[in-house]
Amino acid sequence: MKEILAIVRMKKTGATKRALIEAGVAGFTAVKVSGRGKLVHDNAVIMPCKEKLMQMAPNDVIDEQESEEQIVTFLDDTRMFPRRLFTILAHDEDVPRIVDAIIRVNRTERGAGDGKIFVTPVADAVRVRTGESGDAAIW
Incomplete structure (x- = not known):
């Protein structure tokens, strides 16, 4: 199980949301953040x-x-620049497809500021409503 953190431009929020849904992501969280890059x-x-x-x-x-x-x-x-941070939990085998979808809709020809994607391991997840844990809790 992996956590994908994607920081994207604010105006790419809608396109990123649609790309995640098309990639089959069951759920995700998006919050407004601010930061700066290199x-x-x-x-x-x-x-x-x-x-x-x-x-x-x-x-x-x-x-x-x-x-x-x-x-x-x-x-x-x-x-600092306003950005949107998407957090997605995914099965290991789904990560490449999800990352590719995020890159596809966020890459520009500007040469800077297109965002960052971080993929980290997740030890466990628990669905509050049912108490399910592990992979069953994320899909």
């Missing part, structure tokens, strides 16, 4: 994001310099 130093990744955000900045509310400062702190990983 610092991206590649200007080829950062500059297109910066340019797009600068175009979206409300210049009539704050000046361009202040907008740029806010965008740079957003892009240099000094801020």
